[in-house]
Amino acid sequence: MYYLSVEHGGRGGCIVNVASMAGLNPNPFSPVYGCTKAGIIHATRCYAVSEAAKKSNIRLNVMCPAFVDTPMFRQMAAGDASQTIGGDQTAVNAFIERIGVLSTEDVSAALIDILTDETRNGLILRCAKKTGNVYSTLTVQDV
Numbered sequence: 573m574y575y576l577s578v579e580h581g582g583r584g585g586c587i588v589n590v591a592s593m594a595g596l597n598p599n600p601f602s603p604v605y606g607c608t609k610a611g612i613i614h615a616t617r618c619y620a621v622s623e624a625a626k627k628s629n630i631r632l633n634v635m636c637p638a639f640v641d642t643p644m645f646r647q648m649a650a651g652d653a654s655q656t657i658g659g660d661q662t663a664v665n666a667f668i669e670r671i672g673v674l675s676t677e678d679v680s681a682a683l684i685d686i687l688t689d690e691t692r693n694g695l696i697l698r699c700a701k702k703t704g705n706v707y708s709t710l711t712v713q714d715v
């Protein structure tokens with residue numbers, strides 16, 4: 573945000589943070605990972621409504637993909653369940669099977685939509701094989 577800001581020579585722009593569905597919905601396999609992702613989601617939403625962002629025309633949004641076919645995912649799906657709680661690879665595989673796996677192209681297309689649609693700000697973009705791309709907020713009630 574510092575370098576995008578008008579007072580430091582920037583022209584504003586769009587920041588897209590990468591969180592995960594694990595930061596929105598609870599799952600039994602990755603509590604610590606999920607907490608870090610929930611933090612990224614909330615930080616994005618707070619900065620998106622900040623005066624600093626508004627003043628410099630900076631948009632911030634956060635992507636929350638479900639599983640994506642990347643080297644990290646393949647390592648996990650191939651049996652490195654040591655990184656998940658319980659280390660039960662059968663349960664992890666059943667979970668992956670139920671959720672489905674996105675391609676990196678799916679995620680890139682979603683990213684381009686956020687970058688090009690200048691109306692998007694402070695939003696969460698959920699990406700999953702079965703539901704496609706869904707924008708939302710988490711606002712419960714304004715106080």
Ligand SMILES: NC(=O)C1=CN([C@@H]2O[C@H](COP(=O)(O)OP(=O)(O)OC[C@H]3O[C@@H](n4cnc5c(N)ncnc54)[C@H](O)[C@@H]3O)[C@@H](O)[C@H]2O)C=CC1
Binds near residue numbers: 590637640
């Ligand atoms: N793969 C999945 O199923 C999902 C991944 N994510 C998130 O997407 C992001 C990317 O994940 P993957 O592509 O799956 O991981 P990955 O491990 O396959 O790729 C990560 C890439 O980041 C690079 N990298 C690591 N530290 C870096 C640094 N300090 N500076 C520059 N590059 C660095 C690595 O060299 C690697 O190329 C992560 O934040 C992950 O939590 C979110 C949802 C699902």
Ligand SMILES: CCCCCC(=O)/C=C/[C@H]1C=CC(=O)[C@@H]1CCCCCCC(=O)O
Binds near residue numbers: 640
């Ligand atoms: C519906 C849940 C979708 C979760 C999508 C996601 O972010 C998956 C990421 C996994 C891909 C490869 C990994 O290694 C990631 C999971 C890492 C779990 C780490 C668990 C440790 C902990 O939280 O204690």
